[in-house]
Amino acid sequence: MSASFSHKLPGEHVYDGSLFFGFSPPDTLDAVKDFEVRDDDIFIVTYPKAGTTWMQELVWLVMNDGNIEAAKQKPVYFRSAFLEFKDEILNEIGIELANPMPSPRVLKSHLQVKWMPRQIHQKNCKIVVMFRNPKDLCVSYYHFYKSSSSLGNFTGDWPEFLRMFLCGHVDHGSWFDFTRRGGNMRNNYNVKIVFFEFFLRSLSKPPPKYIGFAFLNKSLSLDVVDRITRHCSFESMRRNPMTNHDDVYSINADISPLLRKGTVGDWKNYFTVNQNEDFDRIYQERLGDIDIPFVYQL
Template sequence: MLLSVERMGLLQRFKSFLYQQMVKYQVILYLLPMLQPFAKYFAGTGSKGNHRITDKSGKSFPVCKLNGKLFPAFGLGRLQTIPDVSIRRDDVLLGGYPKTGCHWVHEILHMLVNGKSELTKYGKGLGGMIDAIPDIILDSLSSPRVLNSHMLYDDLPKGVKEHRTKIVITVRNPKDTVVSFYNHVRNLEEFYTYTGEFNDYFDLWIEGNVDYGSYFDFYLSWDELLKNPERHPVLLVKYEDIKAQPMENIKRIAQFLEVDVTDEFVAEIVEKTSFNSMKSKRAKDMSAKLFRKGKVGDWRNWLSEEQSEAIDKQWQKKMQGCIYQPHYNE
């Protein structure tokens, strides 16, 4: 019995040593280009979800349901380990409800903290999405890291609170958000397997019966922190504001991150993170389907008057005192 315990201890130390070496020399990052062509074969979600969301026409997609909350079908095993994800003191965390400009702002943040106007190699997914990416990839990323998550504050890694990690939260008007979210779900067919129509998906979304839950509840959950910055450093970044005034808003983000920038450097970031530049860069990547139009006001081509009013009513019911108030000007 004692010998067996000693062997287990040796095995564990060997595994820890092997993990440390793979992380130190970023072995897994060198393997990623070889694995990318096979990514779609690993995207099947049937065995990773424990719940299905079904629209009124009978079309459905898999999700994970954990502690009463809905998440993409990343697997319960991954979702349950998120509180223990290792956080470094110089990490920056990007949050926000899905399809509110997270890919765009991730690139901006990466350029600011690294001082180079270069797009990331893999985008925000493999570049630090703690909701889905294995720890060995996260631990292999060089500092400073820009991690990202769509989790609520209370569900983030414990280290985020312990280190008072700077958090940037993206927000976009809900009408454009639901349109973008629907197209996201439809375009990622290998992952979601959803073939429903927009009107049916809208009914799910307005009730919060989609992965990551209610848009309205999500921003309500962050409202107290945003109103009380002494509790935790959190910056709200509005999609429409960056579109309208990119220079000014990138400087605002830099100030929050305590990063010194020049006008020339910010102008380079604006150019490199333009929608067309990013879409062109990702054309052959797994993330290519995530870039659609990137416009403000496209909801007018999708939402009926009744659907637009339904969002307005939901806002009036829940969000009157919220620090963020949407605007719909094109």
């Protein structure tokens, strides 16, 4: 983070060498480490804009036997707590929401594993790590930065944001650091690595195989799986007020909705040839030794 950038996050601070916005304050990040984990907890762990809301809704429905009526009664961010988030205006304080939730809890985090609850290494919880190709992710994050007052309504241009992203000067820190630590967990017995692109493709092909019910210790009828699949289509999620965050004061959907496109390959509309070559070079320098099968077009 040695480079200098003009954009400032509301309440920004540096925690253990990484940048965070004010909605993940230091005391909350400290408290997450001491969070009491249950054996049947399921953690959805992603870098921002990797398809987090999508995976939260899917896993919550799988663990609740496809109870779509219940899902329609409460926003996903109140059914699946964002552990390190603290928004007193929205009354969304992740740890306080998570503690009284009935089991099995589906919990969300954008944290690198080193900042996650210490007990994840001691309990039999499940961890779903969702990856998305970093070029599409970066474009999506750029639009979210522009639309979100929580992130300071970024007014810079795409080249500036790309530089910020490559330097790790964005909320929750470096994508490269997150991905290395997440990728290194892939052989852990309680970790399932999934990819946004595979998820997108699987939802359109019956029978869907987007997560692996055996990993979640769930057995659902084909009828329930079909209803979950239709409910979790991107268009359905985008229209659904319980998942599209239209009620969240900090997101200006006129600039960019939370669920924007849900496609693969949009990065080609933003990256110049030189930017793409620079990105690939930095990727090889930072992560070239880890075999992660990212998909950049379908």
